[in-house]
Amino acid sequence: MHQVSIPQHIIDRVRAVRGRDHIFDGIDLSKTAHVIVDMQVGFVAPGAPIEVPMTRQISDTINTISSAVRAGGGVNVFTRYTYDPSEKISWDLWFKTLGVTQLAAQAKMGPGMPDWQIDPCMEVKDGDIVVDKTRFSALIPGTCDMDEQLKARGVDTLIISGTLTNCCCESTARDAQQMGYKVIFMSDANATLSDEEHLGTLISMYTIFADVMDTPYLLGLIDKSAQAKAA
Numbered sequence: 001m002h003q004v005s006i007p008q009h010i011i012d013r014v015r016a017v018r019g020r021d022h023i024f025d026g027i028d029l030s031k032t033a034h035v036i037v038d039m040q041v042g043f044v045a046p047g048a049p050i051e052v053p054m055t056r057q058i059s060d061t062i063n064t065i066s067s068a069v070r071a072g073g074g075v076n077v078f079t080r081y082t083y084d085p086s087e088k089i090s091w092d093l094w095f096k097t098l099g100v101t102q103l104a105a106q107a108k109m110g111p112g113m114p115d116w117q118i119d120p121c122m123e124v125k126d127g128d129i130v131v132d133k134t135r136f137s138a139l140i141p142g143t144c145d146m147d148e149q150l151k152a153r154g155v156d157t158l159i160i161s162g163t164l165t166n167c168c169c170e171s172t173a174r175d176a177q178q179m180g181y182k183v184i185f186m187s188d189a190n191a192t193l194s195d196e197e198h199l200g201t202l203i204s205m206y207t208i209f210a211d212v213m214d215t216p217y218l219l220g221l222i223d224k225s226a227q228a229k230a231a
Contacts, residue, residue, distance in 0.1 A: 001057055002165075002198040004187050004214075006206060014207055023211040024157075024182060026225045027218075029072030033155045034065055035138065035146075037162030037169045037190075038081045039122050042108060042115030044163075049105030049115060052163045054191035059121040061189045061215050062161045066123060068222055075129060075153060077146060078118055081168060082132040083109040089142045091134065137171035139179060147179070157182040159218070160210070161189035166201040177209045184218065185210035 015021060039062065042048050044055045066076045083106045085092075098106065108115040111132070118124055133144035141147075150158075158181050160173045169190050177183045185205040192198050206212040213221070 001061075001188050002054060002191065003195045004199060004202060006199070006203060006212075010203060010207060022213070022217075024184070024221070026228065027157060027184075027221050028225065028229075029069060029074035029222065031155055032069065032072075032074040032157040032159065033150055033153075034069040034074060034076045034159040034161065035172060036062055036066065036076060036078045036122065037138070037160065037172060038079055038164075039119050039162050040080055040109070040115065041117050041119050042081075042105070044119035044121060045115075049108050052191055052193060054193075055119075055163050056121065058161070058189050058191045059119075061186075063121075063123045065159065065161060065186070065189060065215060065218065066125075066128075068219055069159070070125065070127065072222055072226065075127070075155070076125075077129045077131060077138075077150070078122065078124060079138045079144070079146065079162070079168070079172075080116060080118065080130065080132045081109055082111055082116065082134050083107055084111070084134050087134055087143070089134075135171075136168045137175045138168075139172060139175040156180075157184070159184045159186065161186045163191045164197075165190040165192035166197045167192070170201045170204070173205060173210050183210035185212050186215065186218070187212050188214045 042050050043052050131146045135143045138144045138146045158176050173183050173185050
């Protein structure tokens with residue numbers, strides 16, 4: 001797992017603003033989606049073109065969260081980063097910034113290709129949703145239909161896990177918060193290429209965009225909320 005140590009002065013500042021460590025004191029799983037970002041072969045498998053080794057250390061944690069969300073009546077949404085240079089909304093500027101090796105890796109993330117598939121380490125069950133996206137964020141109109149699917153289900157809360165912490169996960173979380181979703185960003189179920197990059201995103205999430213939680217805290221919140229609902 002990534003080493004996580006948010007500086008005390010940042011914690012103190014957030015506490016002074018919020019009056020507490022966490023934004024949310026309950027969670028309604030019937031209105032919650034666990035968004036598992038891009039846990040695909042091309043990011044997870046050893047030696048993959050865009051390998052993020054830490055993904056293999058968070059896979060069990062992600063599956064644990066997914067199981068709890070299913071059991072509580074929530075929905076799991078698996079996103080697939082998809083390379084489509086012919087899409088109607090051009091992203092040509094991004095591709096022009098890439099070198100030959102990176103472009104070749106991108107091309108292997110095309111629909112139906114082996115590296116594009118959800119990695120076998122992920123437990124995808126009946127009732128889960130799989131969406132394709134052609135941008136870092138899963139919430140840009142015209143590049144992914146996740147927002148439409150979630151709104152149709154009455155979802156107002158997103159739990160974010162997956163990879164890369166500081167790219168697709170962060171981009172999705174930032175957009176979600178600005179679109180009115182409640183956002184929970186997992187400190188121990190997101191992965192990137194270094195502890196420093198992971199921590200940088202957690203600090204941004206914690207101070208502005210999301211409620212940052214680890215899995216034991218989230219599972220405790222789920223249990224507490226279920227007990228309160230039953231009482």
